[in-house]
Amino acid sequence: MLRANQDAVEWFKAQVVEEKLLSETQVNIQKRKEKWKPPPKDWSMCTVGFDWNKSKNLAGGGWVIRNERGVVLCHSRRAFSNIQSRDQAKLMVILWALESMESHIMSHIIIAGELCEMFGAVERPQAWPSFLHFAGEIGISMARIVGCKLQVVSREANRGASFIAESFTKQGMVRSYVQTGYPPWLFEFFVNESRYL
Template structure:
């Protein structure tokens, strides 16, 4: 029915007899006292939300209210649980994923333990790890494949580990981290997509026998996170960062007195998705003080490889309590990303982390240099891929096999 059908067409007033036949006593007076605007066209309004439009949150709230009225039992949630439900519905993610979070907390995912509790006869053991019963908590947080995803995601892990049996505690931790401004935006707001991709990977394994790969799951979660956050304006430009301009130099030069120079090299294999990184620190007379080498796995682009190398090198220098350091690197792809992080949403988190690491070192700077100025560090990084030297190390002085190159650069400088 529409409002128009409740009116007396001759007088444009309420059809009192019809209203009294159709509505309950408590609503009759409210209707009859409502002012009629004949010029207005009837339209549908959902009365259980402020906007007048239906949404799943208000729908579930109505069902909950009706059930309470029917049973006469009103359950009062503790304040902390009320707050968690509220925060889930306000999570900065798509409506689909907010509904997914509601299903997670409500126990409405069709994992084996939930199906068994509804009378379905099946083996409750997790189909992925075959170690424990597949509960929602196990599938999203405790299964070895899920733990590997969280470790790869860069999301800060709970100091005491994930709760083995409380979805509430784990979601409460995720929500708390998502509100900490000290964590990069694209990392702290990524948890709904990480959970969603873990769930999708589990279903692909069950129905298509596709084995979950942590790197793939994290990449897809990060991709969807960055695209959505960038689209909705949540990724902000990094402020107070000087643009990284290319240098015109064509050979390595020693730094000024009391300044150290750290060259950063990187190599990447598209076939193995391994990245090799190396750094080497020299003083104003070209003497090598320290050098290091390491590898990264699951690296999907040369941009990501360059950013990982920069973050690792600058963090290592900081751990050695060095100051007044000039950093130099020769990855033009990484430089483009650092200068325009919002144009590279898939590596925004790495940009944020790299820039934060560089500028956390007192009186330090970073510059893009030609490859001929960065030969020693690049050679160290190349040795990781070409020689499959995947073990990390830090050593004083320079590598013996680069002694001639390092002497020549020090002498010419």
């Protein structure tokens, strides 16, 4: 009986320690959250988001162009069908965003997203040999835009474009479009995000 009592006391002490460690970890995670950072002066940033529905072979893409003050200049959403893999979804969305920047005659634009492999393959092809084909297609599209750079950002720093992409796959908003400013349903998000720059 003494042994059972002792085990119970130790178990309760362990729970207190575990709760303390968990709360400290959550505080550290919240402190490390990255926010969207504006591009350098005289540059714009196009954040690119994607979402892939494996069961339906559908992908949603979204991009948002902002200036150095965080003002949303325009945004877009597009649906993609018959997408067989996550990598194909990423490539299609990147190429669409680059084509959009070219057709809008954008220059000095940073294309940013959670696209480490794709962007890494363009910047350092020898480090990403399995993505060489993707890198070639991206490089050709980039060459058509004056002053085009790639930048990998965290999911937290890319939430706006991701929300727009997910609106197709998760909320069934199927209309593809381009519009000035930000989506009305994300008004509060973009205003709050630019307020703290």
